[in-house]
Amino acid sequence: MKKAVVTPGEVVAYAEEFETKGAVYNTGYEYRAATLGVAAYDPKTHTAVVKPTRKPPIPQPGTVVYCQVTSKGRRAYQLRCFAVEEGRSLADMKYTITGVLPHFFSDGELGIGDYIRAKVVSTYGPPIIVSIRGPTYGAVLSRCPKCGTVLKRRGMTLYCPNCSTEVKRKLAVGYYTG
Numbered sequence: 598m599k600k601a602v603v604t605p606g607e608v609v610a611y612a613e614e615f616e617t618k619g620a621v622y623n624t625g626y627e628y629r630a631a632t633l634g635v636a637a638y639d640p641k642t643h644t645a646v647v648k649p650t651r652k653p654p655i656p657q658p659g660t661v662v663y664c665q666v667t668s669k670g671r672r673a674y675q676l677r678c679f680a681v682e683e684g685r686s687l688a689d690m691k692y693t694i695t696g697v698l699p700h701f702f703s704d705g706e707l708g709i710g711d712y713i714r715a716k717v718v719s720t721y722g723p724p725i726i727v728s729i730r731g732p733t734y735g736a737v738l739s740r741c742p743k744c745g746t747v748l749k750r751r752g753m754t755l756y757c758p759n760c761s762t763e764v765k766r767k768l769a770v771g772y773y774t775g
Contacts, residue, residue: 599638603630603647610638610645619647655694655725656681660717662727663687663737664696666707674698674707678725682714695724702728705735705767712738714769735767738774 603609609621609628615638620631630636634649656662661682668675676696680687698707698715707713707729714737715727729735739748741757741764748755748764750773756763 601636603636604633605630609636609647615643615645617645620649621647655720656717658717658719662715662717664713664715666709666711666713669709672700696727697724698727698729702730703767704730706765707736707767708739708742708764710740711736714772729767732770733772735769737769737772739766
């Protein structure tokens with residue numbers, strides 16, 4: 598196995614020689630590195646893999662993110678994403694990223710100010726598109742729309758211990774901290 602450091606735009610391999618994986622793009626007959634990374638060449642299987650030295654600034658599809666609902670529109674919720682789940686812990690993002698949760702990617706209602714656990718579906722464009730379909734995705738912390746107290750869980754609904762308001766939210770099973 599041969600390894601080499603590659604810079605963005607540098608030729609990694611030619612189409613006739615190697616099959617490529619990782620952070621590369623095709624310019625016709627040659628493959629070039631998309632980011633600064635380490636290229637590993639395997640002459641037996643004729644594959645070249647480029648692994649970036651840094652994580653991408655935008656979470657990739659399939660990554661679990663934590664966001665806050667900032668507004669609710671007719672077609673989608675607007676989000677401010679601030680943390681990424683890495684294994685069993687959370688890592689803050691260097692910069693907050695705007696996100697969009699279309700209504701067809703949600704199984705239930707959310708409220709403005711709710712903190713949610715979601716999965717990144719697409720990063721095509723400046724706002725990332727997330728989904729809360731599935732039992733482990735949904736609201737992890739909600740506040741009362743009337744008085745602002747943290748809501749408590751009662752079955753699959755939430756209630757306010759201060760003013761006894763009941764609201765229905767799509768809850769993340771096993772993750773609700775209220």
